[in-house]
Amino acid sequence: MKFLSRVVPGLFLAAVTAAALSGPAAAKVAKPAKAAPLTDANIAAIVLAANTIDIDNAQVALKTSADESVKSFAQMMVTDHTSVNDKAKALAGKLKLTPVPNAASRGLLKSTATKRAGMAKLTGGAFDKAYLDNEISYHQAVIDMLDQQLVPGAKNAELKDLLTSVRPAFIAHLDKAKSTRAALKD
Amino acid sequence: MALAAAVASLSLATAIALGAAGCGARPATQHHALHIVTAHQVAFQPPVVNAAPGDTIEWRNRDLVPHTVSARQNEWDSGNLPPDSNWRFVPTTAGTFAYFCRYHTTMAGTLTVVRAR
Numbered sequence: 001m002k003f004l005s006r007v008v009p010g011l012f013l014a015a016v017t018a019a020a021l022s023g024p025a026a027a028k029v030a031k032p033a034k035a036a037p038l039t040d041a042n043i044a045a046i047v048l049a050a051n052t053i054d055i056d057n058a059q060v061a062l063k064t065s066a067d068e069s070v071k072s073f074a075q076m077m078v079t080d081h082t083s084v085n086d087k088a089k090a091l092a093g094k095l096k097l098t099p100v101p102n103a104a105s106r107g108l109l110k111s112t113a114t115k116r117a118g119m120a121k122l123t124g125g126a127f128d129k130a131y132l133d134n135e136i137s138y139h140q141a142v143i144d145m146l147d148q149q150l151v152p153g154a155k156n157a158e159l160k161d162l163l164t165s166v167r168p169a170f171i172a173h174l175d176k177a178k179s180t181r182a183a184l185k186d
Numbered sequence: 187m188a189l190a191a192a193v194a195s196l197s198l199a200t201a202i203a204l205g206a207a208g209c210g211a212r213p214a215t216q217h218h219a220l221h222i223v224t225a226h227q228v229a230f231q232p233p234v235v236n237a238a239p240g241d242t243i244e245w246r247n248r249d250l251v252p253h254t255v256s257a258r259q260n261e262w263d264s265g266n267l268p269p270d271s272n273w274r275f276v277p278t279t280a281g282t283f284a285y286f287c288r289y290h291t292t293m294a295g296t297l298t299v300v301r302a303r
Contacts, residue, residue, distance in 0.1 A: 076289055076290075079251070079252055079289070080250075080251040080252070080289070083250060083251045083252060083268070083269060084250050084251065087250050087269065162250070165226075165227055165249070165250055166250050167227075168227040168228035168229070169227075169228050169249070169250060169251050169290070171228070172228050172290045172292060172293075175292065176290075176291075
């Protein structure tokens, strides 16, 4: 359950290689001093990947969960992250910025696919808890990434503004995930 | 904040009142104010609006995500308000209306409607 939360900060703090995806040692493998700085094109790719991941996670939840509060949360994730992605794509088009996939964005997608496959084997309350636990750790990791890497690293002012503007929504998602998880019966 | 609140409350009546009735008092009839509330970064700004019956309150979603403007007692509801869209409401009765976003329930505001003297 904590896999993603361990990997994601490692990825973005160091822009590490695919080797960093192999496990909890990611942060130890990463050497920030050697990490190439993220370009705006890299950041755009990361933003799109991060939103797409949560949309896909939510789609699994909508199909799997029978809990109305979990489904409501998942629907909010679909709606909000789709909206953010639409904005990000529009801005990228306006800036003639072609998102460039990088180790971080590819790693996010790859590690999440594995995680999601495991989650899809769960049902009922076990799934609900796993989904929400992952949402909590994932949103916290993305917020940390925004604060530590993406916002400071963005060169274009409009891109920086988009990244800054999206943060409160992610905080709201994190809070909602926590309250929804707390309300589930153990 | 005071400046923001003042700017946000754009009185349609003011310009007319300045020319026709002098400034200071709200015109007794016909002229109503336009109050603008912006939804941005998952918050309503200003969070409190004081209006009179017949005034128009316009909510502008300038956020990256959809919102709703929903009275807690279900008196009125904007429905889905996508980014870059607006919704107007004209209260006809006095009262205090707490409202929130159904999607992001920490977003909250208050509309107070008081009859002009």
